Amino acid sequence: MxxxxxxxxPEKVKQAWCKRKRLGKQNDYGLPAGDYCLYDLYPLSGIAEPDIYFVIEFRKTQTLSATLRCLLYKDKAEVLISPEHLQSEQAPALCQLTQDLLNDDASLRRMLHQRKREVQIACQAVAQATETPESRLLSETAIRKLAGTLELALQAAEPAAFEAQLDHLLADLRQALLQSFQRQQD
Structure with a gap:
């Protein structure tokens, strides 16, 4: 996931997207004019070098237009269309737009590297806390409840409903982890 x-x-960012690009009627990509928002996605696992994925939203219609996989290097980025996800017909142009944005903006690449490191550190902390069976953080019941919430989120047809379900999932996960940490300290 x-x-x-x-x-x-959520305490570190004001907006959910990491980059917004406004395109005019005449653009090099053949895309409709308007704002395109890039949301950076990270794996919730202890992968040593996780890929970053981007979801691109066309703000005018609030539709997801592409899901892209990003291989981030120090001096450049390679952006690929994710074969695991359904794509709109605009995905190839959005892939090129995203690649151009990342390769032209060193500060954006640095920010993404920093975010990637922070996610890795957080995942490693959770993995270390759960290494031994007796220190398991979440009970089977809590895991099943979170899985049910995730399933509801994935079934949501509207982006707002999906986001609300994910917010609910994160709140439940935080609460379950806090309770578990409290039990371990007692």
């Missing part, structure tokens, strides 16, 4: 950086660290 992957979540946006803003969902994982």
């Amino acid at each position: 992957r979540l946006s950086y803003a969902s994982l660290f």
Whole structure:
């Protein structure tokens, strides 16, 4: 499962998207004019070098137009269309737009590297806390409840409903982890 950086660290960001690009009527990509928002997504696991995924939303219609996989290097980024996800017909142009944005903006690449490191550190902390069976953080009941909430989120047809379900999932996860940490300290 992957979540946006803003969902994982809501206290650190004001907006959910990591980059917004406004295109005029005449643009090099053949895309409709308007704002395109890039949401960066990270895996919720202890993967040593996780890929970053981007979901691109066309703000005018509030539709998701592409899901892209990003291989981030120090001096450049390679952006690919994710074969795991359904794509709109605009996905190839959005892939090129995203690649151009990342390769032209060193500060954006640095920010994404930093976010990636923060997600890795958070995942490693959780993995270390759960290494031994007796220190399991979440009970089977809590895991089943969170899985049910996730399933509801994935079934949501509207982006607002999906976001609300994910917010609910994160709140439940935080609460379950806090309770578990409290039990371990007692």
